[in-house]
Amino acid sequence: MSDAPSSGKQAGLTYRDAGVDIDAGNELVRRIGPAAKATHRPELLSGLGGFAALAELPSKYAHPVLVTGTDGVGTKLKLAIDHDRHDGVGQDLVAMCANDVLVTGAEPFLFLDYYATGALDVEVAERVIKGIARGCELAGAALVGGETAEMPGFYPGGDYDLAGFCIGVVEKSRIVTGAELAPGDVLIGLESSGPHSNGYSLIRRILETSGTRVTGQLLDELMAPTRIYARSILDLQSSLTVKGMSHITGGGLTENLPRMFEGSGLKALVDLDSWQRPDVFNWLQQAGNVAEAEMQRTFNLGVGFVVAVAEADVDAALESLAASGESAVRIGVMADAAAEAGAGQILIG
Numbered sequence: 001m002s003d004a005p006s007s008g009k010q011a012g013l014t015y016r017d018a019g020v021d022i023d024a025g026n027e028l029v030r031r032i033g034p035a036a037k038a039t040h041r042p043e044l045l046s047g048l049g050g051f052a053a054l055a056e057l058p059s060k061y062a063h064p065v066l067v068t069g070t071d072g073v074g075t076k077l078k079l080a081i082d083h084d085r086h087d088g089v090g091q092d093l094v095a096m097c098a099n100d101v102l103v104t105g106a107e108p109f110l111f112l113d114y115y116a117t118g119a120l121d122v123e124v125a126e127r128v129i130k131g132i133a134r135g136c137e138l139a140g141a142a143l144v145g146g147e148t149a150e151m152p153g154f155y156p157g158g159d160y161d162l163a164g165f166c167i168g169v170v171e172k173s174r175i176v177t178g179a180e181l182a183p184g185d186v187l188i189g190l191e192s193s194g195p196h197s198n199g200y201s202l203i204r205r206i207l208e209t210s211g212t213r214v215t216g217q218l219l220d221e222l223m224a225p226t227r228i229y230a231r232s233i234l235d236l237q238s239s240l241t242v243k244g245m246s247h248i249t250g251g252g253l254t255e256n257l258p259r260m261f262e263g264s265g266l267k268a269l270v271d272l273d274s275w276q277r278p279d280v281f282n283w284l285q286q287a288g289n290v291a292e293a294e295m296q297r298t299f300n301l302g303v304g305f306v307v308a309v310a311e312a313d314v315d316a317a318l319e320s321l322a323a324s325g326e327s328a329v330r331i332g333v334m335a336d337a338a339a340e341a342g343a344g345q346i347l348i349g
Contacts, residue, residue, distance in 0.1 A: 090131025
């Protein structure tokens with residue numbers, strides 16, 4: 001037998017051999033096209049598929065200011081992957097970005113996403129990105145583009161990660177900074193849908209150490225998509241003056257409320273008995289033996305967004321929010337630095 005090399009030529013390696021399937025990516029773009037189209041705004045000058053998106057600024061603004069925000073979903077994705085709950089995390093992604101932009105008084109305008117995985121599963125990616133499109137519809141933002149990155153060897157099989165980027169627009173004269181806040185202004189809390197997308201590293205540790213099997217109602221509560229408050233808040237702003245806003249994300253009320261009035265010398269006096277804490281938070285606290293202070297600085301505890309208005313506007317604000325479908329209650333007041341907390345209250349700031 002000869003040791004000479006064979007004269008037959010072997011086929012060269014392809015990108016698919018290396019783990020990247022261009023055809024799968026093209027199929028995903030085809031599938032999500034109608035969902036993205038449903039988020040269209042009249043200001044758009046281009047569609048999906050280009051290198052960059054083009055949009056005119058909305059004509060209703062005399063002095064438009066762009067507002068930008070970016071975020072992800074965090075380790076809630078691990079629960080989604082483990083339990084085949086991919087349909088809601090896209091809304092989570094939009095919410096975490098759009099609600100942040102909203103606190104400035106801006107309307108969410110444009111949204112882009114980044115989806116990264118080791119090997120593209122078109123079915124899973126379609127579910128995720130259609131959820132992003134639904135979130136954009138709720139926020140009033142146009143889904144103008146994104147990136148699907150297939151990175152073999154970088155992510156374990158079946159895992160993926162998400163990042164989102166939101167651009168908002170606000171009239172310069174109507175930017176909400178919190179500078180007008182004063183003692184006696186009232187804090188109104190808007191109900192969350194659960195933990196939203198925060199505290200899931202602790203949640204997963206609690207599930208692991210308690211040996212809890214995540215099924216049924218518990219799974220539904222943990223995977224409930226983050227609420228998007230854009231339309232409700234924009235309607236509220238059209239009827240009265242909102243003096244400050246806070247998106248209650250990672251860090252809970254204790255870390256996020258001060259971002260609304262930082263440097264003012266004011267404090268927020270919050271009545272913890274003013275709203276019903278959802279059962280999922282009570283379960284997490286008991287199952288994990290989590291201290292109350294840790295709960296307050298990790299989770300939203302049922303309040304996903306806070307607006308501050310003058311005392312005279314409270315009734316009108318609550319009526320507007322109820323008409324928009326929000327469950328909202330008065331949760332406290334702004335106070336001066338010398339204020340003290342009473343029974344059932346916490347002083348933040």
